Amino acid sequence: MPGYAHRRDDHLKRLRRIEGQIRGLQRMVEGDEYCIDVLTQIAAATKALQAVSLGLLDEHLKHCVSEAVAEGGEVAEAKIAEASAAIGRLVRS
C-alpha cells in the first residue's frame, strides 16, 4: 500500500476536478475565448496539480519515509535520497 492509501478518495476527487478543469480549457480554446482568460485557468489547474503533489509528498514523508527511517541504514538513506529527488523535480516543474 502506498503512503497515500488512506486518503486515496481525496486525491481522486481532486484529480477528477482537475480533469474537469482541463476539459473546461479545451472548451475555452474551441470557443475562441480570450488568451488571458485561458492562461488564468491554466494557472488555476497548475496550482491544483501542485496541491495534489504536496499532499502526496506529505503522506509519503509520514508513511513510506518514516517507515524506512525506522528501519534505518541504507533503506532509510535510499528513501530520503529518492524523496529529495522528487522534491527537486516538483520545485523545478
Place this chain on the structure above:
Amino acid sequence: MPGYAHRRDDHLKRLRRIEGQIRGLQRMVEGDEYCIDVLTQIAAATKALQAVSLGLLDEHLKHCVSEAVAEGGEVAEAKIAEASAAIGRLVRS
C-alpha cells in the same frame, strides 16, 4: 478571434493529451501505485500545462499585444499591463 486562433488545433491536441495524463494519474492512484511514481507523472503533466501557457502567451504577444501596440496610447498600455500580470501569475503558479 483570439491570438492563438490559427494554432487552435495544436493547443487542443496538447490539452487532450494532458487530459489523458490526468486520467492516467487517476488510474495510478486507484491502482495504489507508488507515491514517487505518481509524483513524477504529476511533474510531467505540470510541465505540459506550462508548455501550453508559454505557447498561448507567445501567440498573445505576437497578435493581441502587437495589434494593441500598433494602435498605441492607452490601448497599448492596458494590453501590456494585462500581459505582465498574466506572466506574473504564470511565474508564481
Place this chain on the structure above:
Amino acid sequence: MPGYAHRRDDHLKRLRRIEGQIRGLQRMVEGDEYCIDVLTQIAAATKALQAVSLGLLDEHLKHCVSEAVAEGGEVAEAKIAEASAAIGRLVRS
C-alpha cells in the same frame, strides 16, 4: 538605453536589498540557525528576485518590444521570440 533605464534606481535598490538578504543568509548558516528558518529566508529572497524579473520584463515589453513592434517585420518577430524565450526561462527557474 535599455527599457528599464528610467526605473534603474528602483531596480538597483531592490537588488541591493536582495544582496543584504543573501548576506543575512550567510550569517544564518554561519550561526547554525535552524534549517527551516534558513529555507524560509531563501524563499523570501527568491520571491524578491522574481519581482525584479517581472518588473524588468514589464519595462521590456513597454519599451523595447513596443518599439520593435512599431518597426514591424522581422525586427518585431525576433523581439517577441526573444521575449517569449526569456519568459520561458523565468517560468522554469
Place this chain on the structure above:
Amino acid sequence: MPGYAHRRDDHLKRLRRIEGQIRGLQRMVEGDEYCIDVLTQIAAATKALQAVSLGLLDEHLKHCVSEAVAEGGEVAEAKIAEASAAIGRLVRS
C-alpha cells in the same frame, strides 16, 4: 546543531557565489545592459538559490526529520508537518 552543519562550508560557498551574482546584476543594471541579458542572469541566480534550498532540505530530512521520526509520536508528526510546509513554500516560490 542544524541538519546541514557538516556541510556548512559548502552552503556558505554557494551563498557567497550567489552574493557575487547579485552584485554582478547590480553592475549590469548600472551599466545599462540589455534587459534580456539581465533576466538571464536573474534566472541563473534563482536556480542557484533553489539548489541551496534543495541541499538544505535534503540535509534536514536526513538529520532533523530522521531523528524526530526515530523519537516518534507527536515530535515526528510536528517535524514532518513543518517540512511539508517548507516544501510547499519552496514549490510556490
